[in-house]
Amino acid sequence: MERATTSGHLPVLYREVLDGLAVRAAGRYLDGTFGRGGHARGVLEQLGPDGRLLVMDKDPEAIEVARRDFGGDPRVSIFHGSFAQMGQWDAAAGGLDGVLLDLGVSSPQLDEAGRGFSFGKDGPLDMRMDPTSGESAAEWLARAGEQEIADVLWTLGEERHSRRIARAIVERRAATPLTGTAQLAELIASVVPRGKPGSDRGRINPATRSFQAIRIHINRELDDLHAGLEAALQCLKPGGRLAVISFHSLEDRIAKQFINRHAKAPPANRRMPVEPDFVPVLRAIGGATRAGDEETASNPRARSAVLRVAEKLPAGGAA
Template sequence: MTGGGADARSAHLPVLFAQVMEGLRVRSDGRYLDGTFGRGGHAGGVLDQLGAGGRLLLMDKDPEAIAEAGRKFGTDARVAIRRGSFADLGTWDLAREGLDGVLFDLGVSSPQLDVAERGFSFAKDGPLDMRMDPDSGESAAQWLARADDREIADVLFTYGEERQSRRIARAIVARRDTQPLERTAQLADLIASVMPRGDSKIHPATRSFQAIRIFINRELADLETGLDAALACLKPGGRLAVISFHSLEDRIVKQFIARHAKAPPTNRRMPVVAEFVPTLRMIGDATKADPAELAANPRARSAVLRVAEKIGEAA
C-alpha cells in the first residue's frame, strides 16, 4: 500500500499532516518507519524533526514511489529505503532493532490515481491493471478474465460493499465471452450500463473499482500482518499512526488497537484463563480533516487517523 492521501497539488501536503506529526511525537534521536512512502510528504515532515542521530526507514510497494524516495532522500545518511509491502517490515533488520514510530497511510496515492496507465481510476481510461507493485501478482484484467461470477461477486460485495455485486459479476462474465475487458473505461462503462439509475453523485463503478483494487493488492490482509509487525517492532513508548480511507480499513485498525488496549468482555460463569495485560494505549480519538484541509484537498474527506502508543517500562 502507498500513501493514500497525498494532495494532488503538492506531495508536501499529505492529508492530516500536522495531526500525524503530533501523533508520532517525533524525537530528534528516534528511529521511525514510513511504511507507505507515496511521494514523501509525511516522510519529509519526520525527517525535518530528526537530528544527526535519528533514523528514518522508508518502504513502499510501488517502484515509482521508491524511485522518488531515492531522488529526494537517497543521499541522506539518516535514511534507509526498501521496496516492499509494510506487511514484511518485520523481516527488515533495521526495523527489528526497534522503532519509536510507525506510519501507515493506506489506500491509493494521488500520483497513482492521476496516471491513467496504472489503471486505478475509472475517470481516466488506461490498462486495467490496478497493481501497486506492477511486477508482482495478477493484474485486474487477468483476474477478471479467469474468475467465475461467484468469485467476482464475492469480491465486489466483501471489499466494496456493492449491493449489485451479482448483477455486475454476471455482466462481466457475459461480456468477456465476446470481448476481453482490458481497459478501465470498458469496465466502468459496463458497470454503469447494468446499475440501476438513481440520483447518486457517486459513479456506479466506484465501489467495484475499490473492491477489485483491494483484492488484487491484498490490502486488508497486508494491513493485518503489518499492524502485528509494527507492534512487535515498536519500542515501549513508540507510536503507531494509521490513516485509513474507507470503513473496512478503519475497522481493522480500530479493532486492532482495541484488542491490545482493552480487556475483552468477561463471562462470570467462565474461569479467567489469564489476566489481560494491555500492550497499547489509544492516543486521543479518531481524527478527520478539518474544513480548511477539505477545501484544499477534497480527497481527504474520507481520511481517518488513529494513533496508539506501545505500553512498557519506558512509556
C-alpha cells in the first residue's frame, strides 16, 4: 500500500525495506507488488549494470506504469500476474537475492473510485485487483449465501456484526441489486451500531471491516500470500532476503508464522520418543518494524504497516 511517487513522496517503510533487502549492485531482486514502482525504483537505483530487477503485479494498470517507466531498462523484466506465480517465471526460478511483497491494496487503487475499493467514493462494486479476470464483489454478493457472506466478514474482516450485515445484504439484493460502493456502505451503516466516541468503533467507518473482508476474499489474497511465501523461499538463493509488508493482522500473522516455522525448532513433544532433527532454512532479521511518527503523520495509511524480514540460510542451516 504505497503512496504515489510522482509527487516526490516515498512508499511505506521505504528506507527500512531497502535496508532489509540489503541490495547488492549485481544482485537479482523481485518486487512482487509493483504498485506504482516506489520500492522498485529504490532497488533499481542501487543496482549496477549487471543487476536485475523483476517486477510483478496483478493489476494491469500497474503493469502499464512499469512498462512505461522501466520498460526501456535492460535490467528490468516485467510479468503481469500474482506473486504466487513467481516460481513459474523462468527469470525468478533461476534464483533471487531478494523478494519484496507489499501486501494489500495500493493508494492509486483506493483513490480511484472506478476500482470499487473505497467506501468513501461512490463507484462500481468491483474490488478486483485484476479487473480483467475473476468475479467482482457485486457478482459474488449477488450469488453467495447468507452464511457464506457472514463467514467471510467474520473470518477476513473480524466483523462482529457479520451475521446482521449478511442478512441485510441478502434481503436488500432480493429487491435491488447491490452494484455500487456507496450503496453497500450505506446499507452496512444502517445495520451496524456506531461505537462510542473515542473507541475503535467510533473512529472508523462502519463499512471498513466488511469492505476489507470482501476485497481479501475476491482477490484470494491470503491464499496468494501462502503460495507466494513458499514460492519466494524456493526462489531465493542462500543469503537472499525476504521482505514482507502487511497492513492486516491476518497477513502479518501468516508472514510471522511462516518465518518462525522455518527459523525455529517446533516445541518439544513429550509423546514423541525421538524428536526429529530441525534444520533452519530462514533466519529472522530483527522483529516487526513499524512506521515512525514522522511517516505516519504525513501518511496515515502507514499506521498499520508492519515489515518483517528474513534471510535464507545455506544448506545445512549454518548462519
